[in-house]
Amino acid sequence: MNAEWTVAEVRSVAAEFAAIDDATIQAAANQAALLVSPAAFGERLNWAGSLMTAHLLALFPPAGVAVAATAPGPVVSRTVGSVSVTYAAPVTSGTVGLTLGETKYGRMFARLVTLSCSGGVVL
Numbered sequence: 001m002n003a004e005w006t007v008a009e010v011r012s013v014a015a016e017f018a019a020i021d022d023a024t025i026q027a028a029a030n031q032a033a034l035l036v037s038p039a040a041f042g043e044r045l046n047w048a049g050s051l052m053t054a055h056l057l058a059l060f061p062p063a064g065v066a067v068a069a070t071a072p073g074p075v076v077s078r079t080v081g082s083v084s085v086t087y088a089a090p091v092t093s094g095t096v097g098l099t100l101g102e103t104k105y106g107r108m109f110a111r112l113v114t115l116s117c118s119g120g121v122v123l
Contacts, residue, residue, distance in 0.1 A: 001033045002030055002104060003032060003033040004026065004038070005029060005046040006012045006046075007025045007026055010057075011025070013050045013051055014054035014058075014105065017054065017057055018063075019058065020062060020065055022122065025053065028053045028056045030051065031053075032049055032052035032055075036052050041116045041117075042116065044115075044116050048113075051110050052091060054104075055100065055102065055103050055109055058104075059099070060105065069073075098113050
């Protein structure tokens with residue numbers, strides 16, 4: 001399946017992929033197209049697709065490409081001197097939700113799902 005979003009749109013949400021060639025980004029976009037439903041996202045399809053493409057590239061970067069997109073999620077504990085505080089981690093249900101939480105692009109995609117999809121959506 002060919003993606004409806006462009007390599008330029010992917011780079012607009014993920015500038016750190018500038019060093020990755022167009023063909024590799026397009027291949028990732030085509031894979032992401034299998035995961036992103038046009039019916040679910042409507043006018044947000046290109047944004048959602050670009051985020052999913054960036055998420056896949058961040059999880060599985062091409063050989064020799066360093067990607068800083070797998071930034072950590074929310075802080076769940078903090079220690080200053082001898083004082084420690086621990087917070088409850090955000091709840092993410094299902095394996096897909098856990099995978100989306102591994103990159104900043106996946107987290108934004110998950111947020112977009114909640115804005116775009118009505119009915120029962122489980123991540």
